[in-house]
Amino acid sequence: MSLVIVGTVAFDELITPFGKSGKIVGGSATYASLSASNFVGETKIVSIVGEDFPEEQLQKFKEKGIKTEGIEIVKEGKTFFWKGEYHNDMNSRDTLDTQLNVLADFNPALPEDCKEAEFLMLGNLTPAVQMSVLKQMNKRPKLVILDTMNFWMDIAMAELKEVLKEIDVLTINDEEARQLSGEYSLVKAAAKIFEMGPKYLIIKKGEHGALLFSKDEVFFAPALPLEEVFDPTGAGDSFAGGFIGYLAKTRDISFDNMKRAVINGSAMASFCVEKFGIQRIEGIQDAELKERLRQFISLSQFDM
């Protein structure tokens, strides 16, 4: 087992109906690796930060078995920053500020041990960076997951389509699946997306759960109905980290095992939204995860 997660390590500032977070640690690789660390002993992050990024957080990663040698620290550079405000329903948000900073020139040079990864997650970054990472691998990983968003479909569709040819699992939301495929029906969208390269498609629907498609099977994992969604930031990345972490732990990429991975990912997302930022996802106990999985079973299993 070896798991590499490429993505952002960043600062966020969040405004929700419950309060203001101030400047806190965020980023797709942060959420995904903390989530994956509940399943695997070692995860390697590939990312970039500025000198302003707290050494204390890098230390916390190490305590969780997350290796940070792949995080480039740019001298005198500033870390990527995103500020956003959520509306009352928590399903929509406005971006108030984006400062790319060191991320603008991110050109990852993979440490040698990362080039041997069996499980590779390419978090939401410019498709050119995602492709560059793929090309640096010494061998084709057992499984490559790619996350992307509408922004890259708008400004870099050709590059995105090149990367899609090389991956196994694509994770996007329902609107992005429709944009990428030009099909409203998600069943038709999945069929079109499979022609582009991916063998599996995960459609993330937030509070409405997630769909996992293969060419001839489909599985649906509900989201856990929660009393309170405190902060949705990072839920999708926590989902993806739990998904690939579970697969890396079990080393089984059959569709039946992917179902279990999707449920574990959904459990991680359900934890993530309970507190601001990474507060909840960095402190999950085994017993809590076990109980949460029991709730997912109770929520969705029936005996016909």
Place this chain on the structure above:
Amino acid sequence: MSLVIVGTVAFDELITPFGKSGKIVGGSATYASLSASNFVGETKIVSIVGEDFPEEQLQKFKEKGIKTEGIEIVKEGKTFFWKGEYHNDMNSRDTLDTQLNVLADFNPALPEDCKEAEFLMLGNLTPAVQMSVLKQMNKRPKLVILDTMNFWMDIAMAELKEVLKEIDVLTINDEEARQLSGEYSLVKAAAKIFEMGPKYLIIKKGEHGALLFSKDEVFFAPALPLEEVFDPTGAGDSFAGGFIGYLAKTRDISFDNMKRAVINGSAMASFCVEKFGIQRIEGIQDAELKERLRQFISLSQFDM
């Protein structure tokens, strides 16, 4: 087993991206009873139509074991008519015309055998009519299901709350659950709604499935991802008819059996949307239902 369904028997005219239906038979009691007839040998409709309603349709009901003695036929009256247009995404629609006609003076007088019903579905009608039906029952049914909508919350909330005190299962959509309870979280909404009387709450989320809440359990049934949604009209009523039909057939109102009933209702809804109007829901074969249930199992069941 005895099942009574109170609701509209009507004419619809539908415009969808796939075409125009012309004037066709519709109505909540029509869809619900046709759906329920897949489970029970006899269903009794309580409704009202005008002299313009086709005798041929009443005959078709009878062939399905649906008793029509409770359908009042108003001499020289005109049947309730609704015309609507669906947008490209099939999730939103505009009402183009509503003619209440005979429904405006609907004051149901229940046939004697309907007053003994063990299972009673009060379809979406003015709360005063729903209450009048309840008061005519000779004994409290084993289970009363009520369907309603935002319109009655806007103009008759007090009367609606009176009826809610008397029922077992409320079926509404997520926005209506939020409006009725004043809570955004569906978990909190369910808790508030239970204080109003119902013991069970079914939240219908269309393409996102359905949630079944009891005071201490929650179950989620996904919607089947479909290649094409041809016409969503009647999907909610087909769901409710399948739900109560399955319960009436099995005479078991435990939460575990309600889970199975929700899956059977979801299967009915998935058939309903495949063709215009009642075309699909009136012609379901046992083998088709069995195969559809198998698809729901494959879609949602996993082995942890």
